[in-house]
Amino acid sequence: MDLFSKFDPILEQRNALPFEEVDPFTVVMEKILSETEAVIGGRNTVLAGTNNYMGMTFNEEAIEAGIEALKEFGTGTTGSRVLNGTYTSHKHLEQVLADFYDMPHCMVFSTGYQANLGLISTLAGKNDFVIIDADSHASIYDGCALGNASIVRFKHNDVEQMERRLRRLPEDAGKLVVVEGIYSMLGDTAPLKEMLEVAKKYGCTTLVDEAHSMGFMGEHGRGLAEELGVEHLVDIIIGTFSKSVGTIGGFAVGKHPKFDVLRFACRPYVFTASLPPSVVAGAAASIKQISDSSDRRAQLWDNANRLHAGLKQAGFLLATETAESPIIAVKLPDRSSATRFWEQLILSGVYVNMAVPPATPVGMNLMRVSITAKHSSAQIDRIVDGFKLAADKIGLDSYIPVK
Amino acid sequence: MTNEEIYARVSELIKDVDTKSSTITPETTFQHDLELDSLTVMDFVAELEDEFDIIIPLNLLPELETVQQVTDAVEKIMSKN
Numbered sequence: 136m137d138l139f140s141k142f143d144p145i146l147e148q149r150n151a152l153p154f155e156e157v158d159p160f161t162v163v164m165e166k167i168l169s170e171t172e173a174v175i176g177g178r179n180t181v182l183a184g185t186n187n188y189m190g191m192t193f194n195e196e197a198i199e200a201g202i203e204a205l206k207e208f209g210t211g212t213t214g215s216r217v218l219n220g221t222y223t224s225h226k227h228l229e230q231v232l233a234d235f236y237d238m239p240h241c242m243v244f245s246t247g248y249q250a251n252l253g254l255i256s257t258l259a260g261k262n263d264f265v266i267i268d269a270d271s272h273a274s275i276y277d278g279c280a281l282g283n284a285s286i287v288r289f290k291h292n293d294v295e296q297m298e299r300r301l302r303r304l305p306e307d308a309g310k311l312v313v314v315e316g317i318y319s320m321l322g323d324t325a326p327l328k329e330m331l332e333v334a335k336k337y338g339c340t341t342l343v344d345e346a347h348s349m350g351f352m353g354e355h356g357r358g359l360a361e362e363l364g365v366e367h368l369v370d371i372i373i374g375t376f377s378k379s380v381g382t383i384g385g386f387a388v389g390k391h392p393k394f395d396v397l398r399f400a401c402r403p404y405v406f407t408a409s410l411p412p413s414v415v416a417g418a419a420a421s422i423k424q425i426s427d428s429s430d431r432r433a434q435l436w437d438n439a440n441r442l443h444a445g446l447k448q449a450g451f452l453l454a455t456e457t458a459e460s461p462i463i464a465v466k467l468p469d470r471s472s473a474t475r476f477w478e479q480l481i482l483s484g485v486y487v488n489m490a491v492p493p494a495t496p497v498g499m500n501l502m503r504v505s506i507t508a509k510h511s512s513a514q515i516d517r518i519v520d521g522f523k524l525a526a527d528k529i530g531l532d533s534y535i536p537v538k
Numbered sequence: 539m540t541n542e543e544i545y546a547r548v549s550e551l552i553k554d555v556d557t558k559s560s561t562i563t564p565e566t567t568f569q570h571d572l573e574l575d576s577l578t579v580m581d582f583v584a585e586l587e588d589e590f591d592i593i594i595p596l597n598l599l600p601e602l603e604t605v606q607q608v609t610d611a612v613e614k615i616m617s618k619n
Binding site: 264269279285286287288289290296299300303304493497498 | 575576577580581584587588591592593595596597
């Protein structure tokens with residue numbers, strides 16, 4: 136029995152993608168020219184499919200801090216956070232985050248994926264319940280799979296369905312409700328206030344993943360919970376440095392007095408090497424600036440609104456009525472038209488994410504466009520023009536109700 | 539509720555999601571016979587939960603392949619409540 140034969144359906148699906156020159160899933164960035172432009176396939180390309188929302192990847196202070204740490208502390212820690220992998224800078228970054236979120240405790244993980252994986256699998260044990268949204272990120276599903284709790288799923292953003300399920304759970308059981316601020320594929324926000332209120336009514340511990348909402352939501356950029364004024368209902372916030380912060384790594388901040396015991400119990404925290412000092416220094420420098428970046432936030436929202444309006448006016452079918460986030464998802468009829476559409480876009484110098492099942496919810500085929508605070512109006516217009524051109528080239532009409 | 543009664547209600551609920559109007563037997567499978575996609579399965583599980591006022595944890599789903607297995611699982615969960 137060939138162990139690899141189980142992947143034949145994936146290969147078949149890949150072989151059936153009708154692109155002619157450029158494969159949407161093997162893109163190589165040859166040169167990164169700025170936060171918003173790269174060279175791909177020899178072409179200067181506008182990047183409209185990153186998670187670089189606040190445009191911090193070339194931030195001078197973050198780069199300087201990174202270079203200094205690289206020289207002073209070397210390329211890596213070569214060890215776990217609980218052994219030799221905690222430097223002064225890791226503790227400093229945890230303090231920066233605790234202050235940023237005004238929470239007493241913080242753990243920095245090597246990736247955001249591991250932060251979700253670790254918190255969910257460790258906190259919820261054998262007789263506990265984890266209650267999740269059906270459109271949850273893979274790191275949340277994988278955290279559920281790694282742990283031993285019973286997993287209860289409700290329909291995306293459906294507060295009533297969530298409550299009906301909470302009502303059926305044993306009153307005295309341990310319950311962890313996990314929701315995201317912004318869902319990464321459609322760029323839609325959660326009805327967080329209602330969800331957290333229901334969760335608290337049933338005595339649940341609440342975990343909010345602000346991975347995609349950190350940086351530009353709320354007065355200080357803490358995320359959707361800050362924006363809606365419901366941070367007092369949140370017990371744990373998970374986040375990442377790989378989006379608005381512009382580097383890599385993850386974190387969990389929490390209120391519980393025993394929070395720090397997780398440093399010894401959480402396997403995705405213990406059994407991996409800690410972040411290199413240069414990354415840690417860059418993240419700390421970036422976060423300090425983000426909290427004081429209301430201009431950048433305003434620019435990002437202007438850009439998101441301009442992009443949403445441009446695509447809407449061109450007649451495309453969008454996943455959200457308004458720009459709820461810097462992620463604007465354009466719906467296409469099927470995998471085949473999505474592939475051809477994406478290829479026309481990249482050939483015209485516009486990079487977006489092609490997102491198709493199983494990465495997308497409810498069988499959607501999307502051009503996932505995301506914008507940063509650093510895009511110029513001209514670049515945004517170039518993205519919209521690219522979409523119009525691609526629609527013409529592939530003869531797309533059914534998904535363009537308004538011509 | 540007896541196993542037979544649960545089976546009858548489960549079969550009724552399947553008719554709502556089965557676009558092929560298949561003949562339902564205890565051995566009918568959701569994936570191969572009914573060819574339900576993952577979204578339909580999710581909605582169907584939610585329907586079952588609301589119909590019987592129970593929780594069917596996600597962890598159980600991989601083991602529930604046939605109509606009879608679903609019926610037995612519902613009966614077992616209800617007896618625990």
